[in-house]
Amino acid sequence: MNDRRRVNGPPGGTRPPVYASLLQSGTGADTRAQRQRQPSDLRKIFLKTGLIPSASGSSYLEFEPSASLAAARSNPKSLIPPSSALKLACTVHGPKPLPRSAPFSPNLVLTTHVKYAPFAARRRKGHVRDSSERDLGVHLETALRGAIIAERWPKSGLDITVTILEAEDDRWWGDVPDSHDASWGMMNVLAGCISAASAAIADAHIDSEHRSIVSACVVAYMPARDEITELWLKGDSSKVSTADGDQRSGHEALIDGAVDAARGAHTVLAEAVRESLQKTLGQS
């Protein structure tokens, strides 16, 4: 397909490189990334708000690279990365008047957009939003809608845009045949999106309803190995006082709080895993 609004590649299409070492079955398993954290260990995250001055609120979120990735970075041997670490940027524009063409709305109209950068995932992503991206957008909207007091801004719109610069995937490159962005990776991405978006909303000084952490788990569970590979809490950052002068430290406190809460929730994890997995899937 030829998109006249973009610079196009070769008309015949191109193929991603195939690594010879992956064709030989069996090899690679030993070099495969192993989880080195405890199941209950949370990764450190880096979250910074207010990086984009023209937006009313913004945040940048990055997960700590896994031990294997960090090792691969400092001492590169293979071009195939063992794993990746989520990196995303979120902006909030608004509340602003709805466009002339939009119908009357007594509430704040929340619009969410999630887009992978073409280079974000293992497979090159297209420029047009695909179904998984739309899906994430819907999830994000659902997660955030409850937190915002929509009645306070009639006839207004709030645009939340998340750009994923690097997506997370829990499967290794080696499993090329059937691996596209499996929902495992996507759930991490979603958790990141929610965290970043809440931070950005707080950065935009938009009041949210609950001044407590709404904690819901997004969990990735790898049935084949019967182990939990990822756990992240999505926290409603409204706990942070919206009028505070120093937001950054507020958010850091928030993240610490969320991390603590996650640790606290660990005892009920076994149940929560299954429950919230269903919940997340059920949201769509």
Add this chain to the structure above:
Amino acid sequence: MVGLTASLSNLSRSDGSASYKCPATGYDLLGAVNAPIELPARRDALKPEEATVEVFVKPGNTTAGVGERYVEGILRSVLSKVVLGRERGFPRRGVVITLAIVGGETLDRGDSYLTILPALLHTSLLALLSAAVPLSMTFSATLVGVNKSGAIITDLSAADAKAAASLHVLAFSSKNHLLLNQSEGRFDFDTWEQVRDRALSICKDMTTPGPDGDIAMGDEADSSRPEGFVRETVEDRLYKDYSWKIDSI
């Protein structure tokens, strides 16, 4: 710039139009201007105290792509500086210029637009004149190349342009201001100054004396020069339109 041909007001349903042919590069263009018109779809983007200039470039054999968007931006910036958008009836309205590339070399993805730029500029100027849009001044443009041995070449064909070390499009106003410069390739500033002088002399060598010319007259008429050419084209059209009156005198 030898043998340029143009005619005005070929299209009956637009406010002004012009067709333009440049034999050296082989480009054949058709331009139409509608002004002033209401642009209800762009209500939010309209400026309160002046006209909004919109330019559309349509390639002959395909739909417009990223390259056209870019050249539209260049044309818009030049033309909005020349159109007197604050005259009565113009503020909050649009001046819409549509340029169709009817013939000539097709421009591929990522190709430089420099070879066609002078033709686009001249066509839009003629179409604006045909639509009687008030202008602060007219202008003329030319393409100049520098070949690998450092010599300045003019009247470039498409093949010359491909082989050139650097290409330059310069547009000068009727008052000798440098309105536009687009240079690419590899060159140093001294070369560019030579190119500029050469381009100025190409654009300016002459100012054709009109029969009742009220602007500065040059020594001799030379319609091979872009500016004189523009003037002559307009005169031809006027002569045709007012032939009933002129004949009756």
Add this chain to the structure above:
Amino acid sequence: MASSSASTAAPAAPNSLSLPPSQFARLQPHAYLLAHLSPPSSSNQPSIRANGRAPSQFRVTSANAGSLTHTNGSAVVRLGDTTAVCGVRAEILHTDDIASWSVSQSTNANKRRRIGESEKETEAKDEEDRAHIEDLNLLVPNISLSTGCAPGFIPSAPPSALAQSLSHQILSLLHTSRLVQAEDLRIWYQPPNLGPEEAQQHNDEEQMDLDAGANEEETKPAEIKAFWVLYIDIMLISLAGNPFDAAWASVLAALRDTKLPKAWWDVDNESILCSDDVKESQKLSLRGLPISSSFCVFEADAAAGWRAVVIPDAEEQKVQDSKHGSQQQKWILADPDGYEEGLVQERVYLVVDKEEGKTVIVKMEKLGGWTVDSEDLRQLVDISAQRWDEMKRILDQC
């Protein structure tokens, strides 16, 4: 920042108008910037922009390369508050997938291998390099502004006119500067020198279509089996003016960071295979280091052109300007931010490179006004050359 500098640098703002500087800046942007740039001569202050920079000063620039996992090369460039992230992704284009390949190339490649390197042939080789990169679409840059980088760009809408023209500018600059060498993108295959029997055998296996009898003695010419295609995607995360400089710098830094795996034609698989060994991978060898610098021209009286009954001749205007000497009529601002971009029409875009200490202009664009001519441009080329040194240092460190 605006408010603090305004209180010191803009005494022209009347005190009776009890508006804080930030509101004055919004209500009367042109007057606000003008007041900064033309302090009263009595105060003896240098003219300074509303953002606290000197007219020819660029914003603080930082670059960081290689932080994105799924790319062959990547970079983040911050130009003040404008942030561009660029990722380069390499994919393979088989020559079998190129419709016109077999016809045009088989003869060409053979010829090229045999000829010496006289001047004519260098030219022919240059032309072939150009044709490979440009006609086969091996470089695919795209810039995205739909990231919420600034209000006014609707997210998930198709690329705006600005995004499209930026993509074109980057592609066009990649082509004219010939930054990427075609040879880096070619994947060669040297057919083995087969004896007649082996060749016969291979023919039986339908391995390749080779003329067994003809040139068994001669070394078979190597042939191009595939090309690397570089998808260069730029996400503008934050836009606060001057998107082109930030985007181009990120492209440059990402390409400098790009490593292509070693690739070969695998006869058994009939496809290209790559080695994942970092040691075998190759960095791109780029031609030169073209650095872009953008400028805008702020005019004291933006509407002068509209009001003048007769616009003075270029020569007359020069004389007038020199008479006005003390009262400056225009300022050329380097690396404009978003606020300044909204107040100007005339722009200058320069891309310069340095070869053995000599400044070479790769691109010079000036549009949207009539005040800048050769004298100003000469100065701007000098400023860009200084900027080149600065950017080279920044890019070398990242």
